[in-house]
Amino acid sequence: MPRRVPLYKRVRQRLAAALEKGLWRPGEALPPEPMLAKRFGASVGTLRKAVDELVAENLLVRRQGSGTYVGSHTRDTMLARFFPMVDRAGDKRLPQSWLLSFRRGRASAAIAALLHLPRGAPVFEIDNLLSLDDEPLILDRIRLPHALFPDLTEAIFAEREATIYALYQSRYGVTVVRTEESITAALAEERACQLLRLTPPAPVLRVVRTAYAWHSQPVDTRVRLIATRRHHYRSVLGQR
C-alpha cells in the first residue's frame, strides 16, 4: 500500500468520480484544461497526465482544437471494442438483433454470483438472436439486475434506437467499460440448432460474458452460443 499517492492519481480519481456522478453527460465537452487544472489545484501538465489515463481507458476522448469529451457508446465504439466476430476477410459489421423473449425472474445461485446479487434477487431474462445478412450467428440468454434498470420494459428494450449498451448508458447512466468472456466448445442442443439453423451434432462456441461498469460493478451477464460457419471470433494477444 503506497503511503504517498501522486497528485495526478488523486486528480484522476476526482475526475473519474465527477464523470461517474454524471457531472458531464456522455458526448459533452469538459471545461478547458487550464480551467480544470486550476479547479483541481494542479498544473496543466499534471492535469493532462490524469486525463491521459482516462483517455487510455476510453472514458474520455480528446479532439485537438475542439476539446475533451465524455466517451459515449456509439455503434462504432461498440463494433471496435465489444464485438469480436469478423468474417473470412477479417471485416466487422454490426449484426441485426431479434428479440425472442423478455421475462422477469429470480437470480439463480450462478447468476447471483456473477452479478454480485443476493440469491433470488429480481432479474430480467432476455433471449435475443443476432444475425448477419439474415443468417443467424449468435443466440444470447441475457440476465440483468432489476436494481440497475428499475423501469425497464419489453417495449423499451425492443424499441431502443441503438445498441443495448447505449441504452444502458443513455437511459440509466450505466456505462459499460469492460467485458470478460470465458469461451468453451459445446454441442448445440436441439432448440439452439433450430434457431441457429444448424444440423446436429453441431459444434458451437459457448461464451459466458459479463459486462462491468466502473469499480468492476457487474451490469449484465449472458450465455451466448455462436455459430462459426462464416464468421470467427478474433482475439489479439500481446501489445495493443
Place this chain on the structure above:
Amino acid sequence: MPRRVPLYKRVRQRLAAALEKGLWRPGEALPPEPMLAKRFGASVGTLRKAVDELVAENLLVRRQGSGTYVGSHTRDTMLARFFPMVDRAGDKRLPQSWLLSFRRGRASAAIAALLHLPRGAPVFEIDNLLSLDDEPLILDRIRLPHALFPDLTEAIFAEREATIYALYQSRYGVTVVRTEESITAALAEERACQLLRLTPPAPVLRVVRTAYAWHSQPVDTRVRLIATRRHHYRSVLGQR
C-alpha cells in the same frame, strides 16, 4: 499523411530501430535517461514520452531507482500476455510441452499467405501437445519459416530451456510482440480425439494463431485444437 512528425515520435522510432538492431540485449539496461536524451537531441521530458510508448508496447520495462531494461520473454510474461487458458477458479499455469513430431516441409498456399512467404518456401512443421496435470489440453500444429530460424533442429527445439517464444528471442533475436487468433468451433477428428483423450463426437476450439514481431513480421503460425473440459479461453474486451 502528417507532414510534421513530432520529435518524440522520431525519437521513438530511432529507439525502436536500435532495439530491433540488438544494440542492447534482452534484459539489459539502457543508458540513463539524461544520456539518451542528449544522444537523441531531445529534452528528458521528450525522451521519456518516447520511452513511455515503448513501455506500453512491452518492448521496454522501467524499474524505478534501477534503470530502463529491454523486455525479455520470461515464463511470467508468456503466461500473462500470450497464454489465454484459465481453470474454473480463473487461475493460470503454464502447461507442460510434449513434442510429437518435427519435420521439414514446404509452405502450402495457406501457410505461405499467413507467413508472407512465397508458396513452397521451406518451413519447419512441428506437432506439439500441451498438458496441465498430465491431462492433454492443446494440440498444436506449428509452421515456422526456415528463413528466420536457419539452424533449427529437432534437438535444439526439444531441449530448449524455456518457452518457444523465449527460444526465438534468445537464439534468433526474434521477439514476438503480438499474436492474432481466430477462433471457431469444430468436431475433433479421430486422431485428435485420441491425443486429447476425448470421446467423439467431441467439440473443441479450433484456433488459428499467427505470431508477429515488430513491423508485423510473421514469425510462426499454428493450428491449435483446445479441449475445454476443465479450462476455458479467457478474453477481456474494452478497457485493459
Place this chain on the structure above:
DNA sequence: TAGTGGTCTAGACCACGTG
C-alpha cells in the same frame, strides 16, 4: 551515498477546429 526513474511545475510555441 550515489544514481536511477517518478513527479510536478511554469511557460513558450505549434497544429487544429470552429465561428
Place this chain on the structure above:
DNA sequence: ACGTGGTCTAGACCACTAC
C-alpha cells in the same frame, strides 16, 4: 481570429535501488 489540445523545454525535488 480565437480557443482548444499537442509538443517541447528546463529545472526542482521525491522515491527507490544498489552498493
